Amino acid sequence: RVGMAANTTQVLIVDGVGGWLATDSSLTAVVDVDFPAGVTLAEYLSSYFIVGGDGSSQFYWNETPNDGTAWTGTDFASAEGNPDIIIGLDVNQLELWLFGTASAEIFILTGDPDGPFQRQGNTYIETGAASAYCIAKIDSTVFWLGQDDRGAGIVWRAQGYAPARI
Helix, strand or coil: CCEEEECCCCEEEECCCCEEEECCCCEEECCCCCCCCCCCEEEEECCEEEEECCCCCEEEEECCCCCCCCEEEEEEEECCCCCCCEEEEEEECCEEEEEECCCEEEEEECCCCCCCEEECCCCCECCEECCHHHEEEECCEEEEEEEECCEEEEEEEEECCEEEEC
16 A cells, blocks of 8 residues: 655655655656655645654654655654554644554644644544554544554544544
8 A cells, every 4th residue: 555645736655665756747756865764654734745654653744845855854743642653644624643553643733834743732542543544534523443552443533632432
């Protein structure tokens, strides 16, 4: 599987090996040396491409708004409530949801070009996702097949920032 995200002129494609940008007329590799290695997840939020899924608790964003070719090694943040490995990303209601195997956290845009993402207050969900591909958005709500230290296999629906069992 690959991760893909699009703005109005580019589609960013990641597959764990590299990144590619598709435009109207071409498909080119992202050759910036600061493009994160091994990423498998991609999302787009308010002029930023966001990638993750490299086996760490970090996510990364492009340096220049709306330009998937420019990346900086210092443009990243981490899930820190429970720094489990990020296995899923979802953008919902202009918020970035980060899913690990045991927890989830929500990040919002700050407007600061040097640090555009920060954790949304004290939001921390003690239920992670069983897989990167079991997260879905329906009717502006996030749904996922859950997993935590007590087990797995329950489908959850976000009610605000709280998981509600389905």
